[in-house]
Amino acid sequence: MNWSTNAWEHIKPIYNSIVKMPFITELREGTLPVEKFQFYMAQDSHYLEHFGRSLAIIASRIQEVTDMLAFIKFAEGAIVVENALHESYFKEFNLTGKGNMQPACHHYVHSLKSTATLASVEVAVAAVLPCFWIYREVGTFIYENQNTAANPYKKWIDTYAGDDFDVLVKQAIEIADRLASKCTTAQQQAMTDAFCTSSHLEFQFWDAAYTLRTWEDSL
Template sequence: MKWSEQTWEKIDTTYKGILNMPFVQELANGTLPKNKFQFYMAQDSLYLEHFGRALALIGAKSHDIGDALTYIRFAEGAIVVENALHESYFQDFGVTDKGTIQPACHHYTHFLKSTAALDPVEVALAATLPCFWIYKKVGDHIYKEQQIANNPYQRWIDTYGGEEFSNSVQRAIMICDLAAERSTPGIRTRMTEAFIHASHLEYHFWDAAYTERTWN
């Protein structure tokens, strides 16, 4: 069994918890209150800026030039392409200011950037993988099983349930599996730990959007 398959099994409960949380359920059926989606979009836009920087660091540290180019492109997608998409969402949903980075987003992004900067590149790859993979699986789950007519959040669902994003996710998984295969048992253990920790932070990011958790 590949490293990614073994590691996903360890976070399957966390992933199912995300699927069952009110934010995702109400996003899927179109009943999510607008203010909660506004909070989410503002925090996600801030998240993408820092996520892109972490991806760029991974690109700079990658041993393989092909992987370096891939992660530089991922960074561009996070900072430019997806951020531009968020700007259009800001118009659609009346968000005028990203505001201040809040606890869940702060903890998640600082974990990713510190891991990318200070840990072996294999560990950094594993830490950033849940953002790709969990988002894709959540998008697919909603897209295939819970679509409704005239969902105000349909464009978000289409973005993460689309083929282009799927290709990026599969590429990231493949790179992580190769990195795990070529690394030591100790590094593989650290990769797994980073993946699990990032998955927990992913859960709290979604949960904080619904509760609109702030520093106060």
């Protein structure tokens, strides 16, 4: 069993919880309240900027040139391509700005950036992988289980269920497996731990959007 297959087995309960959570269910049905999607998009705009920076840090540290180029492309996609998608959503859903970064997003991006900077590059690659892999799986799940042709969130669904994104996800998984194949058992476990942590944070990100969780809620 390669590393990625084993890692996915570890986070299956998290993924199963994600596809059952209200945010995903209502996104699939097209009934998600607009204010919750607005909150999500604003926070995701913050997230993508810092996710792109994390990917760029990894690109600067990774040794194999082809993998370095792949992570440069990933970073560009996060910052340029997906921000363009967000800009169109900002107009469509009447968002005038992204506001402040809220707790779930703050926790996630700082976890990624510190891991990308301070952990081994193998662990860093594992930490950013859930954002690729889980989004593809969720996008595909929603696409295959839609019950309306007039879903206002169709563009979002089509992006993450699309072939172009699938190619990037497969490439990221292959890089992680290649790096893991050269690691000790202990190093592979550290990769899995980072993968699991980021998967938990993916759940928290969507849950925070559904509950509109802000810093004031913790006071």
